[in-house]
Amino acid sequence: xxxxxTEAAVAHRGYNVENPRKSWLLTIVMGLMxxxxxxxxLWLFISSTKTQGDLFSTFGLWFGHDFALWxxxxxxxxxxxxxxxxxxxxxxxxxxxxxxGSVLLSVLAGYGLAKFDFPxxxxxxxxxxxxxxxxxxxxxxxxxxxxxxxxxxNTPWSVIxxxxxxxxxxxxxxxxxxxxxxxxxxxxxxxxxxxxxRTFRQVALxxxxxxxxxxxxxxxxxxxxxxxxxxxxxxxxxWYPLTIGLNAWNAQAATAGGQAIFNLVxxxxxxTIIPLIAAFLGLQRFWQAGLASxxxxx
Amino acid sequence: MSAIPVxxxxxxxxxxxxxxxxxxxxxxxxxxxxxxxxxxxAFVFLAPILYSIYLSLFQKRMVGGNQFVGLDNYTQLLAxxxxxxxxxxxxxxLVVQVPIMLTLxxxxxxxxxxxxxxxxxFFRISIFMPYAVPAVVAAxxxxxxxxxxxxxxxxxSDFLGVSIPDxxxxxxxxxxxxxxxxxxxxxxxxxxxxxxxxxIPHSxxxxxxxxxxxxxRIITAIKIPALRGALGIATIFxxxxxxxxxxxxxxxxxxxxxxxxxxxxxxYYAYNLSFxxxxxxxxxxxxxxxxxxTMAVAYFVQLRGNREN
Numbered sequence: 355x356x357x358x359x360t361e362a363a364v365a366h367r368g369y370n371v372e373n374p375r376k377s378w379l380l381t382i383v384m385g386l387m388x389x390x391x392x393x394x395x396l397w398l399f400i401s402s403t404k405t406q407g408d409l410f411s412t413f414g415l416w417f418g419h420d421f422a423l424w425x426x427x428x429x430x431x432x433x434x435x436x437x438x439x440x441x442x443x444x445x446x447x448x449x450x451x452x453x454x455g456s457v458l459l460s461v462l463a464g465y466g467l468a469k470f471d472f473p474x475x476x477x478x479x480x481x482x483x484x485x486x487x488x489x490x491x492x493x494x495x496x497x498x499x500x501x502x503x504x505x506x507x508n509t510p511w512s513v514i515x516x517x518x519x520x521x522x523x524x525x526x527x528x529x530x531x532x533x534x535x536x537x538x539x540x541x542x543x544x545x546x547x548x549x550x551x552r553t554f555r556q557v558a559l560x561x562x563x564x565x566x567x568x569x570x571x572x573x574x575x576x577x578x579x580x581x582x583x584x585x586x587x588x589x590x591x592x593w594y595p596l597t598i599g600l601n602a603w604n605a606q607a608a609t610a611g612g613q614a615i616f617n618l619v620x621x622x623x624x625x626t627i628i629p630l631i632a633a634f635l636g637l638q639r640f641w642q643a644g645l646a647s648x649x650x651x652x
Numbered sequence: 653m654s655a656i657p658v659x660x661x662x663x664x665x666x667x668x669x670x671x672x673x674x675x676x677x678x679x680x681x682x683x684x685x686x687x688x689x690x691x692x693x694a695f696v697f698l699a700p701i702l703y704s705i706y707l708s709l710f711q712k713r714m715v716g717g718n719q720f721v722g723l724d725n726y727t728q729l730l731a732x733x734x735x736x737x738x739x740x741x742x743x744x745x746l747v748v749q750v751p752i753m754l755t756l757x758x759x760x761x762x763x764x765x766x767x768x769x770x771x772x773x774f775f776r777i778s779i780f781m782p783y784a785v786p787a788v789v790a791a792x793x794x795x796x797x798x799x800x801x802x803x804x805x806x807x808x809s810d811f812l813g814v815s816i817p818d819x820x821x822x823x824x825x826x827x828x829x830x831x832x833x834x835x836x837x838x839x840x841x842x843x844x845x846x847x848x849x850x851x852i853p854h855s856x857x858x859x860x861x862x863x864x865x866x867x868x869r870i871i872t873a874i875k876i877p878a879l880r881g882a883l884g885i886a887t888i889f890x891x892x893x894x895x896x897x898x899x900x901x902x903x904x905x906x907x908x909x910x911x912x913x914x915x916x917x918x919x920y921y922a923y924n925l926s927f928x929x930x931x932x933x934x935x936x937x938x939x940x941x942x943x944x945x946t947m948a949v950a951y952f953v954q955l956r957g958n959r960e961n
Binding site: 370372373374375376377378380381383384387388390391392394395397398401413414415459460462463465466467469470471472473474475478481482484485488493494495496497498499500515516518519524550551554575578579581582585586596597598600601604605607608616619620623626627630631633634635638642645 | 692777797803807835
């Protein structure tokens, strides 16, 4: 290709490895991927501005006769005595307790694995890594039966307790701690007489910021999007998270005598994804730094 | 980083050449940090695994209640055509969808890492965005778009004057699910590759460029080999994901009731066995066998990856 010669020709104009010449061709090719990414989201947004009638009768990628977004939002929030708001609050609770607890456990255990040598350490590695390969659903049925025996099914605990463990979070945190916390620093604190926990809290923890943000985001996504576990554990709709609630609304149309509320399913879907997308955009500087500084590297 | 001033203020405590101090001493202290994780882990991972092995060795009989049957459930499974149909389906899914998805992710990561795109940061965050969308919402969105009632596929067929095969029909549904899964996870895998590419020192590229290496040569000789570890991780996650396929078919079921059977994937089969059929013992057997197959395949792939290294 002539690309090489062109590059040589422009080299003296200030282009280099750090700042190569931009390529329109590559941008356009990648633009196709962008269209693929945004198409369903665009459809979702446009559809949530439509009345149920317009949904069926107008073209999917353009607005309908009425702009019903605000009506749809109002109706979604108040339908069935504000069921959606209840599910939203449930999801928040599962995220705070489940994802929050999982981050706490991952940070502690990641630090323990990265900075200590203790009897049984290799066994911990082997067991956790081995368990990652066990499909989550292989665990679902026995977990359900176990929890049923303990009287935990149909309570929030049945969703929160399994969310506390994230082997991936542990792995990320262990890698991150190993690279971000110098052992000499810990030794210094110990020599100064600090207890192990104080050393962790005051010396190591401040260095772990980007790693913690990264692990938190992955834990929040996993809990917010959790579907399978609450599906089998919860019967009572008042404990549902958003995901199960949405599917219940959708399935309602197929049941005998059930009211089809597709406009609400669509608008509620939009409301479900907005908080996560906002979190990703707002925190991207931190989590991208966390990933880049050793998170996923082998 | 903020570590530097602290480290500088205590030079006497950490002399540069003190090799023994760098190695942590072998004491029980570490358990104080790892203990809480392992305790919960034992409760939500190890106990259920052991319990499901126990369950798979029993059968509920009309007379006599729960009876120990040894490996009977396993021999029944080996001869169960529904299980094998489901298994063949996810295996097909694995060999077709995963390579397509990972190739797209790799190309996207390389393109973004090349810094040759206008608006690199926008591309990076946009392509990752679908990962934040719950599988339920993703399956509903695509399911509605596939559908003939307010779907786009129907509109497109009318517009082009051709009949596009129904994405929710029995012939196309696996492809349609593959598209949803690809949409959800291209960005996630792209990010794994991208953060791995970021760890390559740029001086290597400069050295290669000075030696006259082409762009293509830099990709094949430096970038791809450096991605080996990330590729391995992404492949293993994708294998586990394919064998576990559940959310998308279970949600699409209400939109495509004729195309998605109760044993559409092994997981969906296990789910229906226990929650629609109360066959907990047999369901546990399905789950264990799929777990064993997944581990074997993941292990085999990892082994091959290491050997090629």
